[in-house]
Amino acid sequence: MKISNQLLLLSMLSALSGIAGAADSGTGKPDTSKWECKDCAFEQGWSGSVDAGLGHVSDKSYKFGEYTGLNKQGGFFIGDGSVRFRGADAYYWNINASNLGLDSRSLDAEGGRQGKYKLILKYDELPHTLSDSARTPFVGNGGASLTLPAGFPAAITGAMPLAGTLQQVDLSTQRKRLAVGGSWIGASDWEYAVKFSHETKDGMKRSAGAFFTNSAQLVEPVDYVTDQVDASASYTGSRLQAKLAYYGSRFSNSNDALMWQNPFAVPATPGALAGQLALPPDNQFHQFLASAGYQFNDRTRGSADIAWGRVAQNQGFLASTLNAGLVVPGLPGSSLNGRAATLDANLKLTSAVTDRLRLNAIYTHNDRDNQTPQASYPSVSTDMFLGTPRTNLPYSFKQDKLKLSADYRFTPLTKAAVGFDHDRRQRTFQEVDATNEDTFWGKITTRALDKVDMTLKLAHGERKGSAYQAAPGILPPENPLLRKYSMANRDRDSAVLRIDIAATDTINVGLGAESSKDDYSDSAVGLTSGRDLGLNADVSWIVTEQTSLHLFGNRQEIKSTQRGSQTYSTPDWSGENKDRIDTIGIGVKHAAIKDKLDIGADYTVSRARSDISVNTGASNPAFPNLSTSLDSLKLYAMYRLKDSLSLLGSYWHEHYDTRNWMLDGVTPSTIANVLTFGEQPPRYNVNVVRLAVRYRF
């Protein structure tokens, strides 16, 4: 008789499912229609918290408030908030605001319909205070033309009428960035996104201008606009993921030159009354990017990226000189027509060849092909005399890197890896046409003892270059024994050790050491060696349910040596830099009254010391140390008055001291031929108190 096919299938399936159940593999789809999630605390409506209050800074210091806007003495308004909206049908908003009362304010908003589209809006301000002790006799600081009052020019700084003309200038810049964008989910796993960003940077910074051996530090105006566009279309499939994108960046500067009056009298060249510094020219960058990733199978995956870019700069040239007394041949063109083509590509392949062995290969190619036309330009040396014409050198760079590695998992807790990197770089118009660097490395990660995880990585690299030759067109020529460290033969050794100890259920200890050594033993003149040793230790301790403690310590020692030759031949002097930086910190968090009062403290101490020595063989007067010390203490507390209202308080004390022999004791007239700002290294002792109310809804 006939047996129904369906029944046969049913019985076979039931037999199979039974066996499958015993073997613990495969599963059926759950029926989620009954999964009501009635205990799930989904949100609807507006929720979040808003902080409002007042703060006070005890003393003015440009260095304390370097990036925060807390550089001024006095009170400030505290405004922070984090607000969410969840509506029906996946509509939402996330809005965050911080430091609304300071020049470092920011606002971040994202909203839309989750799963369909998203809009973003970001506004951010970033101050950067550079100096509050700069003094200059120039008038018109912050503008494109610096002039001098009566009494100038003079032969040396000592003869200038500085006492009556020096004014203090605060050097600082402020960035304001506004970004708007959106993304939306298209059909079939496609997503599209676009973002525009507009940033202005305004202020004043340091520069300097010279007339042969006399120079003056100058205030350079900063009035920049940088616009950026990002647009992309990405596809996320189960095997294939791909993305096409465009990035565009346009920089524009409202000032193309800074003109300044010469404060030095130069009787030999009476026409050298003023000079012009070329300020950064407008430029543009456009880049098309494509990337893809493909999952060949469970074990093998590949991905590739390619980016084609174009850089362009074509700002009109300034005059060769402002010296009306010089006759200068014409320029080869009215602008540079500067352009470069960039190509960045890479290919990556990883495969879990067996359950324990994994192989990786990465190939990267980076190319900056500078296509700026070369020409011979008449050259006026610091507006004083006409020199030999010079031809510009449009430097191009190419880099090819191949990285191969294999890792083998001996046990779930022990893994070893080895790798080989090959890095080939090619340069044009420079001393070395090509350098090749080969690096071998090995790494082992293991559970050394119960609760102790250890990682050790060792690497050795050797870089060799093609013949070192005199770079064409460099006048005067360089010492033939000099080896520029970016292209010189080099041995690089590094070691990294990391130990993590889960000492007890509540105490975790982390220890680490990193060391790297660069030896330029084929360099007679130039950088000869570099060493960097870092040690770190971390302890985190959950003392009780209410209290947690965190300690950390870091020591870093950086040393580098170089050689020079005062006689344009074999080395006859050496220079050494030795930096030692120690940082320790401790942080405590304590729930003093459960659900009512939380308090905490953070204390960080950092001490840095740099010894610089220059040795010519004779007895040389030493340099004092360059040193910096930073002590920072933060105490904070949050007291919950009721569910929706909390009081936040904090006290921040910071003490900072520096010694810098480049600036200590240097006034505007200390150096006879350089009119300096007379800036002094920063020192401060500042207290900041904050009190705010947090409303939660």
Place this chain on the structure above:
Amino acid sequence: MMKITKPLFAALLVLSGVAFSAAAVAQAAAPAAAEPPPPAPSLGTEYTEKGADTCLMCHTEAWPYPIFPIFKTKHAQRADTRTPFAGRQCEACHGPGAKHAGTGDKNAINSFKSTSFLSPEERNNFCLECHRGNARTGWHASTHASNDLACTNCHKLHAESDPVRATATQPEVCYTCHKKQRADFAKPSVHPVRFAKMTCSECHSPHGSTTTAMLVKPSVNQTCFTCHAEKRGPFLWEHAPAAEDCTLCHTPHGSVYGALLKKNAPLLCQQCHTVSGHPAVARTGAALPGGSAGASGFLLAGSCTNCHSQVHGSNHPSGVKLMR
């Protein structure tokens, strides 16, 4: 007779199937009776009866590890059909939970903790099921992946807001492993990371990139130009190391010297410039104020940059020496 036979035969087949599977189960269980090692932890295969409601019977708001804040996040937006809570709820990420719900055994479900019996790669596969593509396209070949980093080492999903995605709290997450950088950002000259104005992810792409140090853009300089576009050029007179790689002179995390430099002038410049004349001269303490050579502009204030101020390149026709 025929009519009864068909269903009877079918029933016999089904019964045999059941008997077969019972035997198979018995066979699998039989060795257990002879004192074997405990079975290796494994994911369950059956889903719970009521999904999240089953899980929340034990994992209430009072549970020591806070679970409920996830309902404030995007993962819990049911109207978006891509999210876990629009589908298998807790079990979308944690895997089938009937075995864990029945026994309470921690080793019967993927907890995503670092003590989980699943390897980081296996745990990551749960996340990558939805979050592959875009920034994660290159994850497989990234340094973080080859160091067995799990997504949950950095991301906290059950938190109201993921600390690693917020400016003020991101660096602390990275410092868990990158301890040197915490000390670097406490140095005198820094990028504003410790002031909560800049995050690691503004320059670095933690999900993978082939650029040195996992930078967001294809090259070091392109990354720097996103904020420092005035240095992009190309200039008429370029300073070769500046055009090649900003990190030849600068150290981007922090430095004891000004302007994030690795060394101060004049020694920094004298590593490459020793032409006959003033660049080759050794500047010692004699050039300090009050020194035997008198206060020298070659050493003090801006040193070389007192005259050569255009160190990143110049577009001035007479700027070949970077003095204009």
